[in-house]
Amino acid sequence: MKKDLMKVYEIDASRFKGSALDVVHPATIMEVRSVVARAKRIVLRGAGTGLAGGCVPLNGLDVVLDMSKINQIGNFNSERRTVEVEAGVILDDLQSYLAKKNLEFPVNLLNNNVCTIGGMIAMDIAGSRAVKYGKTSNWIKWVDVVDGYGNLHRKGVTELSDYAGMEGITGVIVKACLKLSPLKKRTASLIKVESLEEVVLIVRNLKRNPAVSMIDFLDKKISKGLELTKDYYLIVEYEDGSGLLKGKEYEDLMEMSDKVYSFVVNKGYTRIEDFRIMIDKFVKLMGWLEGVGIPTFGHIGIGILHPCFGRDDEKFIPEMMKLVKRLGGQISGEYGVGILKIKFVEEGDKRILINVKKRTDSLNKFNVGKMI
């Protein structure tokens, strides 16, 4: 591929820039196998919307394997409620296919219209409905993966953790059999909240309600940017009629919540973090973030917060990570380690990752320099 065209593939949504040896767009699984067998180093790319630099090629050494053309959907089984999808299928395309059958894939992101199933599995995405449906891996029966020799293997649930959430360092996910859920008619409420302490109380109560599928938090800065009043807000989605906003009003609220990312990025907050904490540590962490002036939103129902840092604020990140660890939280709840968070991975976790990497990718071919 020509150098100037390659530039698109040398960056992801984290804006971390690298450089590629080449970029290839295989159109079939057979082609993936032959590219992998020949290349020395491979970086896997879905839609490139990752926020940790995971699909960015490094030092001109990696061949970028763009999976976007491997995008067939088939073998739908209505009795078992399963469907087989290739890795490059875009989530919205899958949902449109399933909606005709009155079914859906229940994991939901704010960028459904671009992200690929392969990227979602590799990151084991939690997404906004995780409070009810858990992570992507909870909805997978098996995955087909290609190893460094170009061989194809089917991995069932017992071996899924070698691939789901491993950010592409263990092999290429080429296909998956997904479990499905009945299509829901959803409603929502937008709740204005006086204080951070009250947020905690409301979230605890909402989590007891099985009809609640999403509890997202907006701090005062983000609310104001979304043209709400300068207050804390919770966006709560229900899978029954309990939400006050229905039909078009529900759609409008969801559309507003989808705008959070573009709002923060347009305001220059280009580094979006994703730590995960217990709800009882929320007030303390938010107090610290507000103290240093960092706008924050997140999937508070599962304890994931997204503080948004501008260039000048990035100096606060190491201190925030220390605080998160001291309070027993995880430094990455959903965006992964990629390149950006390698230095924050604990020694114990690193040893486990190295072992899995050696076992699954003995040629050390995939996503070298990521996660470990």
Ligand SMILES: Cc1cc2nc3c(=O)[nH]c(=O)nc-3n(C[C@H](O)[C@H](O)[C@H](O)COP(=O)(O)OP(=O)(O)OC[C@H]3O[C@@H](n4cnc5c(N)ncnc54)[C@H](O)[C@@H]3O)c2cc1C
């Ligand atoms: C506007 C916006 C909203 C977002 N919302 C959310 C959100 O709500 N929740 C959330 O968790 N994340 C969110 N993200 C982050 C990102 O979209 C997710 O991580 C998504 O799953 C990445 O999918 P992708 O297809 O773009 O993968 P890429 O960014 O291309 O890749 C992500 C990682 O997966 C690996 N990979 C990709 N395809 C394969 C494959 N076939 N086999 C093996 N490894 C592979 C890559 O090497 C890389 O490490 C958001 C990002 C943006 C820009």
